[in-house]
Amino acid sequence: MVDTRRGPRRTLSEQAILDAALALLAELGADRVSIRGIATRVGIAPNAVYTYFPDKAAVLAGVAEQLVGRVDAARFTGPARSWRERAHAVADALRAELLVHPGAVHLLLTSPMTGEHATTLGATVLAIMTDAGLDHEDAARAAHLLNVHVLGSVALTTDGADDQFRWGLDRLLDGITAHTP
Amino acid sequence: MVDTRRGPRRTLSEQAILDAALALLAELGADRVSIRGIATRVGIAPNAVYTYFPDKAAVLAGVAEQLVGRVDAARFTGPARSWRERAHAVADALRAELLVHPGAVHLLLTSPMTGEHATTLGATVLAIMTDAGLDHEDAARAAHLLNVHVLGSVALTTDGADDQFRWGLDRLLDGITAHTP
DNA sequence: ACCTGAACACCGTTCAAGT
DNA sequence: ACCTGAACACCGTTCAAGT
Numbered sequence: 001m002v003d004t005r006r007g008p009r010r011t012l013s014e015q016a017i018l019d020a021a022l023a024l025l026a027e028l029g030a031d032r033v034s035i036r037g038i039a040t041r042v043g044i045a046p047n048a049v050y051t052y053f054p055d056k057a058a059v060l061a062g063v064a065e066q067l068v069g070r071v072d073a074a075r076f077t078g079p080a081r082s083w084r085e086r087a088h089a090v091a092d093a094l095r096a097e098l099l100v101h102p103g104a105v106h107l108l109l110t111s112p113m114t115g116e117h118a119t120t121l122g123a124t125v126l127a128i129m130t131d132a133g134l135d136h137e138d139a140a141r142a143a144h145l146l147n148v149h150v151l152g153s154v155a156l157t158t159d160g161a162d163d164q165f166r167w168g169l170d171r172l173l174d175g176i177t178a179h180t181p
Numbered sequence: 182m183v184d185t186r187r188g189p190r191r192t193l194s195e196q197a198i199l200d201a202a203l204a205l206l207a208e209l210g211a212d213r214v215s216i217r218g219i220a221t222r223v224g225i226a227p228n229a230v231y232t233y234f235p236d237k238a239a240v241l242a243g244v245a246e247q248l249v250g251r252v253d254a255a256r257f258t259g260p261a262r263s264w265r266e267r268a269h270a271v272a273d274a275l276r277a278e279l280l281v282h283p284g285a286v287h288l289l290l291t292s293p294m295t296g297e298h299a300t301t302l303g304a305t306v307l308a309i310m311t312d313a314g315l316d317h318e319d320a321a322r323a324a325h326l327l328n329v330h331v332l333g334s335v336a337l338t339t340d341g342a343d344d345q346f347r348w349g350l351d352r353l354l355d356g357i358t359a360h361t362p
Numbered sequence: 363a364c365c366t367g368a369a370c371a372c373c374g375t376t377c378a379a380g381t
Numbered sequence: 382a383c384c385t386g387a388a389c390a391c392c393g394t395t396c397a398a399g400t
Contacts, residue, residue, distance in 0.1 A: 004385070004386095005380095005381080005384080005385090006379085006380050006381050006383075006384045006385055008381080008382060008383045008384070009383075009384080012383085034372090034373065034374085035373080035374060035375085036372085036373070036374080044383090044384070044385090045384070045385050045386075046373095046374080046375085047374095047375070047376075047377090047384085047385080047386090048383070048384055048385075050374095050375075050376090051382075051383055051384075052383095055374080055375080056374065056375090106287065106290070106291070109287070109290070109336045109337060110287070112339070138348075141344075141345055141348045141349065142352070144337075144345055144349070145345075145348075145349040145352060145353075147337065148329075148330060148333035148334050148337055148349065149326075149329060149330070149333065151333055151336070151337060152329035152330065152332055152333025152334075152336070152337075153329050153333075155290045155332070155333070155336070156290060156325075156328065156329055156332060156333075158293070163322075164322055164325055164326075167319075167322045167326075168322065168325070168326040168329065170356070171323070171326060171353060171356030171357050171359075171360060172326075172352060172353055172356055173356070174355070174356035174359050174360065175351070175352030175353055175354070175355035175356030175357075175359070176352050176356075178352075178355050178356070178359060179352060179355065185366070185367095186365080186366090186399095186400080187364075187365045187366055187398085187399050187400050189363060189364045189365070189400080190364075190365080193364085215391085215392065215393085216392080216393060216394085217391085217392070217393080225364090225365070225366090226365070226366050226367075227392095227393080227394090228365085228366080228367090228393095228394075228395075228396090229364070229365055229366075231393095231394075231395090232363075232364055232365075233364095236393080236394080237393065237394090363400100364399105364400085365398100365399080365400080366397105366398085366399075366400105367396105367397095367398090367399105368395105368396090368397090368398105369394105369395085369396080369397105370393105370394085370395080370396100371392100371393095371394090371395105372391105372392075372393085372394100373390100373391075373392060373393100374389105374390095374391085374392100375388105375389085375390090375391100376387105376388085376389080376390105377386105377387090377388080377389100378385105378386095378387090378388105379384100379385085379386090379387105380383105380384080380385075380386105381382100381383085381384080381385105
């Protein structure tokens with residue numbers, strides 16, 4: 001029994017679209033996330049998706065935002081732990097989030113991350129690097145470097161490879177430490 | 182005047198397919214490289230491409246191989262320059278190659294790099310890291326780390342951002358240096 | 363082996379129209 | 382504003398058949 005009535009049903013929202021996209025991502029992988037698949041899942045015609053998002057890229061950007069939003073940035077603020085411990089922790093948390101969604105990395109590597117969650121997480125990492133003793137400019141570069149390492153590592157390794165990730169992260173943080181005054 | 186005859190024409194090869202794919206990549210971007218587009222460009226029916234490659238993924242893997250083959254690995258071997266200079270040089274060369282082909286990075290991040298060119302370039306970077314004084318296991322990790330940095334940086338930055346790339350690379354090499362006995 | 367023609371099962375997106 | 386139906390311009394891939 002498919003509802004074929006037209007007009008608002010007041011049962012949908014942007015979030016419902018994103019939830020469907022995330023479910024598709026988890027079940028079928030990144031290359032199988034389609035507008036038509038999302039539409040079927042939420043029970044509307046394919047083109048009705050365009051009521052909520054301007055195009056597919058916007059949907060995928062929303063999914064990416066959703067994913068980075070799942071890592072709780074607040075856990076890595078404040079001087080309770082050393083900057084290095086916190087850097088390790090954010091990197092691990094983001095990586096773990098990406099590993100559970102196969103192909104999700106490519107979304108983050110493609111979509112320009114300008115959303116709210118991405119911004120706050122970026123600010124958190126920036127604060128960590130500032131705590132490390134870097135000036136504003138270097139802190140921004142270090143934050144970007146950490147991001148590159150996390151996303152690059154996940155994208156480039158098929159299996160787990162925890163060891164290689166952590167080894168690289170430690171070299172990277174050593175290099176940053178050596179650069180502080 | 183389109184040739185509609187069937188049978189071998191002896192005018193095509195795997196290389197011709199890859200050349201067409203590379204041209205499409207340069208002209209239209211990565212998401213516009215299609216089997217049908219390649220077929221049109223070389224003047225055959227779309228399905229005739231499957232005579233040369235088993236599927237699209239194989240074509241894209243071939244393109245990725247072609248691209249890494251363009252960086253001349255031999256230029257970075259031997260003890261003429263220090264390991265650090267050579268590490269800088271390979272990283273720059275690979276990055277430069279990826280920057281001229283928009284979207285090419287995603288090919289390297291997606292296709293498993295098992296080709297001949299990829300293998301020799303990997304061996305070259307491994308040798309550089311061995312020259313740095315690392316044992317076999319750490320040299321492999323350092324080589325992978327460099328790869329992650331180059332591909333991650335290119336994928337994650339829209340504009341040039343030479344500065345950020347080099348800064349990160351220097352931190353990374355500092356960290357590796359500090360880890361040598 | 364190398365090719366064509368036709369088809370299958372998909373895509374993203376647009377347009378006109380209904381509520 | 383939110384939705385449907387139909388269409389447009391594409392995809393990758395397979396199958397049968399011709400040379």
